[in-house]
Amino acid sequence: MLVAKAxxxxxxxxxxxxxxxxxxxxRAPGSAEAVARSLExxxxxxxxxxxxxxxxxxxxxxxxAAGLERAWSAPRRGWSGASRADPRGRDIGR
Numbered sequence: 705m706l707v708a709k710a711x712x713x714x715x716x717x718x719x720x721x722x723x724x725x726x727x728x729x730x731r732a733p734g735s736a737e738a739v740a741r742s743l744e745x746x747x748x749x750x751x752x753x754x755x756x757x758x759x760x761x762x763x764x765x766x767x768x769a770a771g772l773e774r775a776w777s778a779p780r781r782g783w784s785g786a787s788r789a790d791p792r793g794r795d796i797g798r
Contacts (some may be wrong), residue, residue, distance in 0.1 A: 708742035726762030730755040
């Protein structure tokens with residue numbers, strides 16, 4: 705029921721057509737169906753539910769993908785957060 709309440713808050717803001725449950729919640733037998741049934745009692749709208757194909761590693765895979773994308777794009781846009789130094793090595797701010 706707690707997961708259904710959290711999803712209800714998300715549904716109210718972004719109005720998704722589909723919710724994908726990943727990790728342990730998505731792979732637990734009957735979990736997706738239980739969340740959908742609970743959601744029907746607390747939400748005026750129930751989107752389609754699916755279980756992530758990534759399984760229990762969905763969060764880790766997503767985090768790694770986001771981190772790698774950020775790391776590879778940093779040289780093109782400049783390293784944000786790095787201090788600038790003049791040729792003598794003094795910090796000249798951002």
